[in-house]
Amino acid sequence: MTVRIRKYSWQLAPGHIRSIRQKVFVEEQSVPPELEWDDTDEIADHFLAVLPDNTPAGVARLFSTLGETGHIGRMAILPEFRGRGIGEALLRHLITESAGQYQELKLSAQQHAIAFYQRAGFHVCSEPYDDAGIPHLDMRCLAPALIQEQVDSKRFRPMLLGADTQPWLFDNESSMLDLMDSMVGQAGQRLWLYDRILDHDRYDRYRFRELVSSLARRHRLSEIRLLIHDDQPLVKRRHQLVELMRRLPSRIELRLVNSDYPHEDQPFIIADREGVVYRHDFTRPSGFAGFADSGRVRLLSENFQRMWDAGRRSLELRELPL
Structure with missing residues (x-):
């Protein structure tokens, strides 16, 4: 499915970004509102995935620490649009956005989404832990520029030890x-x-x-x-x-x-x-x-x-x- 990604600061972000996170995290996954809305929103770039007819479908945010590590978070696709490749397109866009800026990308993944991030070049780097009552693991990509160069190569779990069979x-x-x-x-x-x-x-x-x-x-x-x-x-x-x-x-x-x-x-x-x-x-x-x-x-x-x-x-x- 063709999807366009738009980038905003929090101050100029349309209400769709907040409403998608409210629906997915607070209402669907029962994340407490005081945990969902934090000060990081003020310093992050926010991304909105829209369909060809401008229907909002998904969101994510990206911010950095010390200008070297990019942190991806709050990725959410509305239930009615899941399974159409929108999440993959949004994540690819974030990697491309980061490739020239950050040496490393990190994220906190819900346990059920581990394989989704592995397909994009992330690997697990922590033991499971609880966040807002949901099992999570930390994941990272230590070579976003190389992953971005190979985005169209159809590699299976790129750079994943024990899984990526292509040299x-x-x-x-x-x-x-x-x-x-x-x-x-x-x-x-x-x-x-x-x-x-x-x-x-x-x-x-x-x-x-x-x-x-x-x-x-x-x-x-x-x-x-x-x-x-x-x-x-x-x-x-x-x-x-x-x-x-x-x-x-x-x-x-x-x-x-x-x-x-x-x-x-x-x-x-x-x-x-x-x-x-x-x-x-x-x-x-x-x-x-x-x-x-x-x-x-x-x-x-x-x-x-x-x-x-x-x-x-x-x-x-x-x-x-x-």
Whole structure:
């Protein structure tokens, strides 16, 4: 169904936006009015989906925190218009709106709507919780620009670990970092990283560090292995991953490749049993990411384990002060 999306500030928003939310959330879902109407409305952009004859059908809002993360909320489609693709069109529009502005998108999804958001490139990032008496989970998209570029590709659950079977090719640093973060952000237990060095621009970023930290703290059996050739850049300049490793030594470990034994010439990141970000060489941001590539992950895991077993610990990093 053809649908048009109109954007408003709260001050200039037509009454349809308020009436749709009132009908869906307050009347249909019994959300208390004092929870539905909040101060965030004043700072958010509001979107109204209308049919070709200008009939209002759905709404959503979008606001940001610190200008880096966009928050999607209050998505609602009137009952009589559900099942016609209006929600998908509205969500695609919000992703397109966000692609050039935000590095990350977050939302709080009602549990029954998880699959709807997964089809658009969001993944679950919390345990279930109650909000206004309704089960919710937090979801996020760590690469809205890449998702927006692929909006017409008909991917099944894009970038969802264990589900997206099509490879993602990259040939620039920005796309590679988005794919790396999307992969690491979904790892449930295992993260193995192999590279020549822990490049500061690549691995010493705040978001990457927070994703690794979250994984390390999430599960008592979390296993994060960093396997590199050269630790001297880490000795000369503080690195967030090294500081994290020294605070969580039972979860994060670093070893140096033993050059006397066979080793890989291509760097890669492995997430759990199915995810991989693979570069063609150490010097260029060129390669591919596979979110459901268990066969390749199995082979790379075997090679990584051999290099890991032959590797050695860095004595210089161990002696650095915290």
